[in-house]
Amino acid sequence: MEQILNTNARAVLEYLRGTYSHPTAMDVYEAVRQSKPRIGLATVYRILHSLAESGLIRELEGFEGVRYDANTNRHDHAICTACGALLDVPLDIALSEESLLEAARTTGLKLSSHEVRIYGRCASCQERDKS
Amino acid sequence: MEQILNTNARAVLEYLRGTYSHPTAMDVYEAVRQSKPRIGLATVYRILHSLAESGLIRELEGFEGVRYDANTNRHDHAICTACGALLDVPLDIALSEESLLEAARTTGLKLSSHEVRIYGRCASCQERDKS
DNA sequence: ATGGGTGCAAATCCTTTGCATCTGC
């Protein structure tokens, strides 16, 4: 599957797979530039879109802009309301199957997935509060 | 509380309170223009930000751009993966208090709120599929 | 007269596009 990717695309994918942060396109560009100094930002955008389209990565919207994530398994997110930090939740937040189906029914949605977002202050912002 | 708002701000808030759609800043601008033809887009942005900051409205990120919502009660959203439509879920999707707290604990977040997003095809996109 | 709010235009930021060039086959 991945062997059809060219060297630039592979560098992008590898960078994403090697980080737990949720980089923006610009972050990816800056990181990949180190091994591919001649790559352009437009190419990074093109690669990110095609990787997302082929399902190898996920595009996360709504956390101060668009971010990319190589973890394509369904998972939940924690967002700091103070600094905007975005963390993966390392466990599935359990929800009632029933009310999920009920929500789909009342909205007319043919359910394919869901995500829970939890909001609050992250550890470092709580630290900062104390001082 | 709201009496401290000037007439432009009140027009924006009233428009938002009177719609179930989730308008973008541009939508708000175009709507409010009808009663306030001399208002500028920059002013609409300024008002939206200050209303959001004072908690009178909510700013929703991550649905093909930023949208505004006068419904400040905690609620969940349904998103169409085909057309991007965004709907409020008219009931609370139940989730396990325990796993919510567990998620907060493992991420170090001081929990203040949460949101469930359900994804799938909306009714009209399902219709469209049939033809 | 003073300060905040406003319109307008310019600036910024992020992303996409056009196009000529390069690359691998």
Added chain:
DNA sequence: GCAGATGCAAAGGATTTGCACCCAT
């Protein structure tokens, strides 16, 4: 030599900012 991928620069769209002006106090 060709098709697709790329870099670069320009274009686009959304949002923010600078600034002069206006209005209510």
